[in-house]
Amino acid sequence: MLDGAEGIRRVGVVGSGMMGSGIAEVCARAGYKVSVYDLTPESAEAGLERIQRSLLRAERAGKVTTEARMSALGRINVHTDLWRLEGSDLVIEAATENEQLKLEIFRKLDEVVTSTDAILASNTSSIPIMNIAMATSRPEHVIGVHFFNPATILDLVEIVPSLLTAPKVIDRASIFVTAALSKTVIRAPDRAGFIVNFLIVPYLLAAIRMYESGFAAAEDVDRGMVLGCGHPMGPLRLADLIGLDTVSAIAHAMYLEHKEPLYSSPPLLQRMVSAGLVGRKVGRGFYAYPEP
Structure with a gap:
């Protein structure tokens, strides 16, 4: 983890499905404390089990040590209370690809995440970031950070700013992805489907x-x-x-x-x-x- 280089120490993830659990694992393996939110105890537990299985496969493949696997798991907490994401410096939404659902999530995140410097990011693969940003009172802090499935393996992340995303937010998100997560960034236009x-x-x-x-x-x-x-x-x-x-x-x-x-x-x-x-x-x- 880069110690504050991008101003991000705690990461929140909304959704513990295939993409959400993968993103959470990538961040935890990079040294970040990660809080994962999902709607029900059953889905949250399934998400945690998915991460555990993935890390075990990585260990068996020689990609992580036993110590690194256990350390990463220790940095992940899974919750059914969205307010547990309150202290996050970066929240990545990875819910179902449904625009109304994502808009509602961002309305709630706007209330929950209190830091004025926090980045609210969406992993959407198609929904315009401008639409998502306008569901909040701080569209300049909203950006698309689009990982590809499986997030633990594929190197690419699309960074998708809206017309109102602040340049500082673009830079911080890009540094986080490249320097902290060791992935490759391409800048994509805020157009359905991106690149x-x-x-x-x-x-x-x-x-x-x-x-x-x-x-x-x-x-x-x-x-x-x-x-x-x-x-x-x-x-x-x-x-x-x-x-x-x-x-x-x-x-x-x-x-x-x-x-x-x-x-x-x-x-x-x-x-x-x-x-x-x-x-x-x-x-x-x-x-x-x-x-x-």
């Missing part, structure tokens, strides 16, 4: 349409892109990894903003989300996964 998802989501939707139409089998679509284009993972497996609900939410946000047909969700994607078949995290999407 990476703006490019990747139309590709995923095209693959889903190809499969939906019967043009090609799922395995052939994926094998073609892996062996023919050198991609590490095919588009349908990647969609399963991201979560089909997240892919659909990003596509919806991009379509609302740009009104381009290529951003609209294919009917099959909508039906799979409605059925709860949202990919690897639940054990079934375009493929079956024995261990969700």
Whole structure:
């Protein structure tokens, strides 16, 4: 941990799902005290167990020592009381990709996080940061800090300032991500989808349409892109990894903003989300996964 170099000593995380637990683990491994909030005791406990399993896998892979694993766990506290985030210098929201939910979270964080220098960040992958910032009384302190799944492995973070984000906040968030978390930052525009998802989501939707139409089998679509284009993972497996609900939410946000047909969700994607078949995290999407 950089001792106060970016003015951040305590980190809060809202949400303990796949992204929230990953972000919390990354921050704890970097030496920060992390308070994680989730809505129910069951989801909070599941989030803590997810972090414990992830750290154990990292130890078995030789990426952390036993001492480092236990030390990181000791820096993480999971709560169902949002007010436990009150003393945070940085809060990263990692809730479900639902705009109304995120706006409500930021309204509450505006009351809870009392430090006038605190940064309120969203891990949203598609929702305009300007919309989120205006739910607070301090839009200049709100910024997008978009990690990629799995946050413990992927190096990239998109820093997304709104029109009102203060330059100092941009600098502090960037220093925190690069110097403290040892990740790579790219500056993304406050536009639905930002940089990476703006490019990747139309590709995923095209693959889903190809499969939906019967043009090609799922395995052939994926094998073609892996062996023919050198991609590490095919588009349908990647969609399963991201979560089909997240892919659909990003596509919806991009379509609302740009009104381009290529951003609209294919009917099959909508039906799979409605059925709860949202990919690897639940054990079934375009493929079956024995261990969700």
